[in-house]
Amino acid sequence: MITLTNVRKEYNSDVAIGPVNLEIPAGGITALVGPNGAGKSTLLTMIGRLLGMDSGDIKVAQYDITTTKSKDLAKILSILRQENHFITKLTVRQLVGFGRFPYSHGRLTEEDEQIISRYIDFLHLTDLEERYLDQLSGGQRQRAYVAMVLCQETDYVLLDEPLNNLDIAHSVQMMQHLQSAAKEFGRTIIVVLHDINFAARYADYICAVKAGQIVEFGSPREVMRDEILTDIFNTPVQVIEGPNGLLAVYH
Template sequence: MITISGVRRDYTDEVAIGPVDLVIPEGGMTALIGPNGAGKSTLLTMIGRLMGMDAGSIEIAGYDVSSTKSADLAKIVSILRQENHFITRLTVRQLVGFGRFPYSKGRLNRTDEQIITRAIEFLDLTALEGRYLDELSGGQRQRAYVAMVLAQDTEVVLLDEPLNNLDMKHAVQMMKHLHRAAAELGRTIVIVLHDINFAARYADRICAMKDGQVVEFGAPAEIMTDAVLTRVFDTEVQVVDGPSGPLAVYY
């Protein structure tokens, strides 16, 4: 469980995130959605302690994010940022192996290798594990980064717009992999998404943000309404019945 209490990040007198009070339950996938500048990525990076807070507190599984030692926190929460600066002469397996650093400190043992192999298999990367990152497509490379995060073997996984630069096919495949990770591996996944329809289709909960505030939080059926989405995105939205659930149509 992630407990966010009175969290605030101040940029200027006019621009601030929060205060945010939110409890994200254990397990499943929670999608952070909202317009650009709503504070989604800022909130995610504060949860992952990659950005400091000006007020408030965040606890993950009972551990205070601000005061827990980095070595201990890295075994509880993992995060994948939008910007992945990869080394071209790194193979997929070597990249995924970085996820074991909190445990191995760079000296991989048999258990580490087994966990790396499982993460590679889970993301359907076995045939590519010996390939260098610059030899992969954008979708393949993004899957490799997600495999690295899963290999870190943390209870909580934070993903900042992992669908960026993916075409429709690879975006769907990625969301299916992440949904499986939450369901089959028991991970608590918090993901920033721009596409509300992906959130509705694959997430267990949706947190809608606007102007640095959480304005709605609930199951997809609660968020996927004309009134809620129109208010969140400041544009007319109609929710229609699709073959796999509700779909948002923008005008």
């Protein structure tokens, strides 16, 4: 479980996140959704300790993120931000291998190599593992980044808009991979999503954020309601039953 207690981040007198009180259950996928500027990515990066809080407490699996040593936290929690600045003259396999750094500190063992291969195979990157990052499409590169994070083998995985720059088909594939990772590897995945319909289709829980506050948290069926989505996105939304579950239609 991830627990946020009175978490607050203030940028200026007009822009602030919180105070946020939230419990994210262990297991499955929790999607953070909301309009642009709502504070979704800020919350995620505070949970991942990449951004400091002005006040409050965050615990991941009972570990206080402000006091837990980095080397210990890196074995519990992994995060992938939107901005990735890896050297393009890395191969896919070299990139994924960075996920083993908390354990190997750069000296990969035979066990590390087996784990790297496991996640390369899992993300269907086997035929691309010797290619350089700048030789990949955007979707292939994004899969490689996600493989790197999964290769860290943490119970908790944070992903900031992993569907950015992906077309519909590749977005569906990515969410299917994440859903499989949550089930097959027992991971708790927290993901910032721009599209509420992807959250409804693939997430176990939806956390709706608006103006720096948590306004709704629950299962997709609890959150996917006309009045709730209309309020969150400030535009008329109708929720209908589609062939694969609930679907939000904007008017």
